[in-house]
Amino acid sequence: MDTQNSFELDRQIRRNAFVLMSANAVNASILPIAVTLGGLAGFYLLGADKSLSTLPITASTLGAALTTIPAAMLMGRIGRRKGFVFGASPAIFGCLLATFALLQGSFWLFVISLFLMGMSNAFNQQYRFAAIDAGSPSVRTKAMSLVMAGGMFSGIIGPQTVILTNGWLGPVPFIGSFLAAAGLGLIGLLIASQVRDVVPPRPVETLLDAPKGRSLKVIARQPRFIAAVLCGISSYALMSLVMTAAPLAMIGCGFSQGEAALGIQWHVLAMYGPSFFTGRLIVRFGKDRIVIAGLALLTACALVGISGISLAHFWITLILLGLGWNLGFIGATAMLAETYRPEERGKVQGLNDFLVLGSAATASLLSGKLIGGPGWTFINMIVFPVVILSLVALTWSFVLRRSSGGEKA
Known part of the structure; x- marks a missing residue:
């Protein structure tokens, strides 16, 4: 590609x-x-047995996990723009279904509605991959960080929507917030329609003739792939485990729904706010060091979580959790990009997100069980062995790369 075309692509x-x-x-x-x-809505809709109260959140994560591979394959066939527009639709329908489920008092219908919202989240996960489809390495890394930074604004929009609209259409709680969320989904669909495909989708008839690349079995054997996926799983699953339990723990400690929503707001801001410069940090210090910094922040989050149950403890825990997720997850995503060739992109990204989000779904389901059993302190204690396992995998990958002079896809 000549310099002029490269500049235009960037x-x-x-x-x-x-x-x-x-x-x-x-x-x-x-x-x-x-x-x-x-x-909270699950708790509201259930009868005497509240152990399944976090099942709706689990359904959301599971919906994302099961849709990741189909979403990646669909975008390879129809392109990013059409894929993002299509992917926004289940969330809109899911939000409308949630309002109906609350009106009917149906817990299982509410679970289905959050599953649909999770399906859209699988398409949202492709935003960061769309940013690195093409372009020079430095531009791609910074573009991915900028895209992830959009989540910082979602951390303001989402919780503030809850605070401002939760009282609408009473006396049934939560209905106004889900109606407002449907409106947000429609706005997001219109914005996504402005995306341009920098990598043209391949016609259906050429897919069978396209180079397939290596098998997933071969790719997944790479130490770098294993370390990247494990660090991504650890960052996302620990975030899901602690974040899902936090609002229930806060309500259980006597704090209000508004205080719980603000805690989630600070958490999401911490998740995405650093993304404005995470890409630059990766370029300067390297992917491995950024992932290690993320794991260290997750450890600090757990230490604060077990040290007290004041409002400040909860909020600081959630902030550190978000910061740790940002560095760990973005760093792991950048590591993953080293392990596949262009023709292998779709299947590897799909497998990665399936594993990461599947683990997060399991963590969120366990969170509901654990918060009603061993409790908040035990949930935070789980962070330590998971972080250690990730550090072992990262060290193993680093040592092998050094001994082999660098490992490339």
Whole structure:
């Protein structure tokens, strides 16, 4: 590719990054609404047995996990723009279904509605991959960070939507917030329609003739792949475990729904706010060091979580949790990009998100069981062995890369 064409491609990548950031800001705001209200609404809808109160949040994460591979494959066939527009639709329908489920008092219908919201979240996960489809390495890394930074605005939009609209259409709680979330989904769909495909989708008839690359079995054997996926799983699953339990723990300690929503707001801001400069940190210090910093912040989060149950303890725990997720997850995503070739992109990204979100779904389900059993302190204690396992995998990958002179896909 000559210099002029390369410059034009980088310009398109930067333009797309701003559109993707805006779409992410709006569409991702539905997730903190679901997280803040999912467990509380489940608690409200259930009878005497409250052990399944976090099942709606688990359904959301499971919906994302099961849709990741189909979402990646669909975008390879129809392109990013059409894929993002299509992917916003289940969230809109899910939010409308949630309002109906609350009116009917149906717990299981509410679970299905959050599953649909999770399906859209699988398409939202592709925003960061769309930013690195093409372009020079430095532009791609910065574009991915900018797209992820859109989530910072979702951390304001989502919780503030809960605070401002939760009292609408009473006396049934939560209905106004989910109606407002449906409106946000529609706005996000319109923004996503402005994305441009920098990598043209392949016609259906050429898919069978396209180079397939290596098998997933071969790719997954790479120590770098194992370390990247394990660090991504650890960052996301621990975030899901602690975040899902936090609103229930806060309510159980006598704090209000508004205080719980503000805690989630600070958490989501911490998740996405550093993304404005995470890419630059990766370029300067390297992916491994950034992932290690993320794991260290997750450890600090757990230490604060077990040290007290005041409002400040909860909020600081959630802030450190968000910061640790940001560095750990973005760093792991950048590591993953080293392990596949262009023709292997879709299947590897899909497998990664399936494993990461599947683990997060399991963590959120366990969170509901654990918060009603061993409790908040035990949940935070789980962070320590998971972090140690990730550090072992990262060290193993680093040693092998050094001994082999660098490992490339």
